Amino acid sequence: MLQKDKINHSAEAETDNPRRTALKHMALMFGLTLSAQSLDALATTVKATMPHTTKFLSPDQLQMTGLMADIIIPTTDTPGALAVNVHGFMDAYLAECVSKDDQKNFLAGLDRINKVAKEKFGKVFLSINQKQQVQLLTAIEKNELGFTKDDKDFFKKFKSLTLFGYYTSEVGATQELAYLAVPGGYKGNVPFAKIGKPWALN
Secondary structure (H helix, E strand, O other): OHHHHHHHHHHHHHHHHHHHHHHHHHHHHOOOOOOHHHHHHHHHHHHOOOOOOOOOOOHHHHHHHHHHHHHHOOOOOOOOOOOOOHHHHHHHHHHHOOOHHHHHHHHHHHHHHHHHHHHHHOOOHHHOOHHHHHHHHHHHHHOOOOOOHHHHHHHHHHHHHHHHHHHOOHHHHHHHOOOOOOOOOOOOOOOHHHHOOOOOOO
16 A cells, blocks of 8 residues: 555656646746745646635635636637636735735735726726726736836736636647647657667667
8 A cells, every 4th residue: 555655646746746846937037036935836826727716815816816807818819817817826826925025015016006097087996997907907017007116016017917827728829829738749669769868868
């Protein structure tokens, strides 16, 4: 029994290692830094179906995050960020993979957007129409409507996290990106002379 458990654990580790490596590379591409513990948590999150209950964000904050992400990656011929539950991914990421200060800064960024929305349109972000939502997010990029460099830095990180969450989802990885489970295909019988040397593994 112990031997069987050891074999199963080894098989799971072999499966998770490529996933952790892929997540690490994707995170670096989008300007995110993840610890080994965070990679393990995200590997599990990406592999599992996201729950509807929140881990860190309030329901309104989760919905706001989803709408913002969907403006960044809307539905076209492939599902957008909202459809693949990027906001659920962000909720898990914030709960498990960042510091208390980063959590505080994320919530402050959402609060700042709501404050400007109320000043400009008399309503919070969730209550204004999509055209107004796009106008607000565009204003962050241009430092307009009272948005500052700090607000722009927050939104830059938000976009990076949106892209990371989307392209590590099944839809993002298989429909938006070219995907091949076994790159190059599997050839079980190849003369060593044709290869020339053994492959190195990262």
